[in-house]
Amino acid sequence: MAGMREKCRECGHSWGVTMLPRTDVLCSECARPTPSRRPAHYWAARMWNFPTSNPWPRSPEWWDEQTSRADLRIAAEFANSLEVRA
Known part of the structure; x- marks a missing residue:
């Protein structure tokens, strides 16, 4: 199997x-979701991995307060x- 490549x-x-x-594989850089690449995965990960004791979905107002301005700016540009x- 020497010389085999993905x-x-x-x-x-x-x-x-x-x-x-x-055959259908992504490198580690392309697999990393961002607001401009795989945005649904990016925002789902942000929602469920946000450091809080209550992981349930929050209101848009709560997310506006908690997410960084840089992330919101990138999402708006996209x-x-x-x-x-x-």
């Missing part, structure tokens, strides 16, 4: 493996760049 479906980065290569389909 390739990231997003950026094309490849790396050697000692097992059968997977939303503005989306193409609107009629």
Whole structure:
């Protein structure tokens, strides 16, 4: 199995493996969700991993107070760049 490689479906980065290569795989950088890449995963992780004793979903007002301004700015910039389909 020497010389077998996997390739990231997003950026094309490849790396050697000692097992059968997977076909649909992401490298660690592409797998990390951000507001502009896989936003649903990013915000779900922010909601459920927020350091609080009560992990239940909060109101939009509570999230506006708790999330950082930088995250909100990045999300707004991404939303503005989306193409609107009629």
